[in-house]
Amino acid sequence: MDLFAVPDLPEIREGDDLAALIRDRVDLRPDDVVCVASTVVSKAEGRAFDLAEFPASPRAREIAAHLSDISGDEKDPRFAQAVLEESTELLMDAPFLLTETRFGHIGVNAGIDRSNVPDDDLLLLPKRPSESAERIRAELPADRVIVTDTCGRPFRHGQRGVAIGWAGMSPARDWRGEADRDGRELGVTVENVVDELAAAANLVAGEGDGGNPVVVVRDFEWGDHAESDAHFRDVEGDFVRQALRGWSFDA
Structure with a gap:
């Protein structure tokens, strides 16, 4: 697949039509994935x-x-x-x-x-990023939109791009039931595709005053995999969150 930044976007202000600004600067294809930084979504939405x-x-x-x-x-x-x-x-x-x-x-x-x-x-951040992604997608030739942000992770240094909203696609592809190279059935593998695409887009978008807030992912293929709607962990299965609830900081 290829990734490229949408060039020459202006400083975004409240009320700006992000979809129109993107359409005017790049010829999109239906199977493109348009990754839009939450920063510009928030600015356009008056946040x-x-x-x-x-x-x-x-x-x-x-x-x-x-x-x-x-x-x-x-x-x-x-x-x-x-x-x-x-x-x-x-x-x-x-x-x-x-x-x-x-x-x-x-x-x-x-x-x-x-x-x-x-x-x-x-x-x-946008109030409801997936609804924001859907509004942008509705005005674009591309069928898939991801709203991205950067954040840190437990056990890792530094920040990376993540998806906080999406439209036109499931957030994850489900490998469970498929076989590995030795023929063993996969029992737990659910690949978070929107996060992976957001991280890839962040490499192209850059950071700081030289950043580009919109990146197009072209020729990404989902493959012959089941879809999963899972993205944010449920509290019942999030053992790190449960442990934090019983933890307090000791300086």
Whole structure:
């Protein structure tokens, strides 16, 4: 397969038609996968805010004070409030905030970005990224769209691209029941394709001020595999999350 960035996209503002901007710059094919950074989706959807719009609750002030004590740097309780409002569960409150967002993604600070926001303080993730992906897909010749973000992972250094929303495809292909090279039946292998494509797109998109927020994946073939709707783990089978619920940070 090939990957290439969509060139010459402008700074995205609230209300911009992302699909039209993409269509005007690249000839898409029906089987292309269009990977769109959550940053530009959020900007188009008006998800940029000032800190003043998040007056701090007592809980946010408590969290910020604790993090300030740990790090030695002053933490703004309004930022903690924004994280709380974007989350359904606070898995860790120290030495950083690890939360579950309202659409099921788990990440640091509810995925709130403080970079690449020229006119505001904060950029929140799209409210419902898969619905965002579907709206973009409906206006494109391409049949598949992935909304991507970058985040860290347990047990690994650094960040990589992940999918937080998708449309026109299942998130994973299911190898269970197929055979390995020795003829043994695979019993647990479910390949998270949208994450793999998001990570590949992130290599092309780049980071920082030279980044390109939209990448097209061309000639990706699903293959003769079953589909799976699994992406975010259910709490019942997420033993790391269950362990975190009983853990507390000890400085």
